[in-house]
Structure formats: C-alpha cells, structure tokens
Amino acid sequence: MAPLSRRERADLSDLMDSLGPEAPTLCGTWTTYDLAAHLVLRERSPTAAPGIVLPPLAALADRGMGRLKAEHDYPHLVDLVRSGPPVWSPMRLGEVDRMFNTVEFFVHHEDVRRAQPGWTPRRLEPRDENALWAALRRMGRVLARRSTVGIDLVRTDDEGRVTAKRGEPTLVVEGRAGELVLFAYGRTEVADVVRGGDVRAGEQFDAGRLGL
Structure with a gap:
C-alpha cells in the first residue's frame, strides 16, 4: 500500500x-x-x-x-x-x-x-492513525507553542498522550489521532474531539493560537 x-x-x-x-x-x-x-x-x-x-x-x-x-x-x-x-x-x-x-x-x-455540506468524519485504518500520531508527537509542542493554557492531547483509538503545552490551567482534548491532528492545526470547530480538564482552561482557550 x-x-x-x-x-x-x-x-x-x-x-x-x-x-x-x-x-x-x-x-x-x-x-x-x-x-x-x-x-x-x-x-x-x-x-x-x-x-x-x-x-x-x-x-x-x-x-x-x-x-x-x-x-x-x-x-x-x-x-x-x-x-x-x-x-x-x-x-x-x-x-x-x-x-x-x-x-x-x-x-x-x-x-x-469538511467545508462541504453533509461531511462526516472518516474512519482511518490503524496504520494511518499511527502515522498521524507519530507526526503529532513530533509537532505537538510547535503547534501549541503560543497557547496561553496547557494542552494535553489524549488518543482514544489507542493508548497515547501528548503534552503539547505545559501550563495551568490545562485543557484535555480526547479523540482519534487524526482528529487530534486537526485540532492541533487549528481546525477546532470541525475536529471530532471531546474537551475536558480544568474549566478555566476551556474558558481561556484561544483556537487562534494553535497551528504553525
């Protein structure tokens, strides 16, 4: 393949x-x-x-x-x-x-x-999710470097956690690897993820500070 x-x-x-x-x-x-x-x-x-x-x-x-x-x-x-x-x-x-x-x-x-009407999330093969997760592990801190809150990215399709930004309060974001990649690249409105962690982090989080 x-x-x-x-x-x-x-x-x-x-x-x-x-x-x-x-x-x-x-x-x-x-x-x-x-x-x-x-x-x-x-x-x-x-x-x-x-x-x-x-x-x-x-x-x-x-x-x-x-x-x-x-x-x-x-x-x-x-x-x-x-x-x-x-x-x-x-x-x-x-x-x-x-x-x-x-x-x-x-x-x-x-x-x-995801800019077209009626889109739905794709279900990727495990090997593809793993490839995206490997990329996120390399790039997570770069993508979240400007965030004013801590960000932990937690994988739900397999085990894995990336601390993209250390700090308090901390936002915890859970989802499949590909969806976490989209979130980290600033596509927060369409990424199929669940946000948790400190309530204050959710209130202070600024999606415009994610990405390259």
Whole structure:
C-alpha cells in the first residue's frame, strides 16, 4: 500500500477535480483554486515557499500564488498537485515525503472535505492513525507553542498522550489521532474531539493560537 502522504495527495486531487475551482475550504477565504496554488507553490517555488510559514515573508507567498493562478488554469494546477514534487525536490524521497507531506495533505484534504455540506468524519485504518500520531508527537509542542493554557492531547483509538503545552490551567482534548491532528492545526470547530480538564482552561482557550 502506498504511504498515507501519497494516498491523501491523490484523494485530495480527485476531490478538487470533482468540486471545481470555486469550492470553499476551511483555509479562511481560500477557494479550492487558492489551495491548489498554495500546494504547488510549496513544492515548486523555493524562493516564495518560505512565505508560507514565515509571516514577515507572507507577501512572497501571496504574490507567488497570484502568479500561479494567472499562469495556470485550475485543472493544470490540480494536475501539478497530483503529480507531486518536481524531480529536483528532496520531497520526492520517501522518508522526506512522509515527514513533510503526510500531515500537510491529510489536513488540507479535510479542509476541503469538511467545508462541504453533509461531511462526516472518516474512519482511518490503524496504520494511518499511527502515522498521524507519530507526526503529532513530533509537532505537538510547535503547534501549541503560543497557547496561553496547557494542552494535553489524549488518543482514544489507542493508548497515547501528548503534552503539547505545559501550563495551568490545562485543557484535555480526547479523540482519534487524526482528529487530534486537526485540532492541533487549528481546525477546532470541525475536529471530532471531546474537551475536558480544568474549566478555566476551556474558558481561556484561544483556537487562534494553535497551528504553525
């Protein structure tokens, strides 16, 4: 079976093809056209891609996405997403692909799925939940670094706990590994999780402080 990163890439590409360029996503005001441009920029533009994760350089990413949309129609951008990184990119290497693309394509696949009417949570295979959990263990503290409350992420489909942010009061969030990933990446309104822990943490929690 192909790695989760590649299956999520293929499934997201199929979904974007079927929905067209104007479908909503959970990425703010972005449409599927914008998301396709973002994904292509991330893999194919070394000079503009840093603007995706570094706020001071965000204008580079915005200009890069605008340029891609001006130069390529939507079907072509989706085809570029589907085909994966160019031959010169380290992301074509299996381990690098798994590290950098597993969560990226899972989250963005759900960004499109869960922005459409009538969506329901997917039930992932255990091996896929494990892959997402491994990523969350690596990234949890980075994703919750700006939180003003402590955050414990507790897996319910298997044993596991990640203290994403130490502190008091502490919010305890329980769910399947994939749902906890979505929560940690700021998709708190659609993540199928249960929140508990200190009542004060729930009152003080700010979802806008999660994510990269």
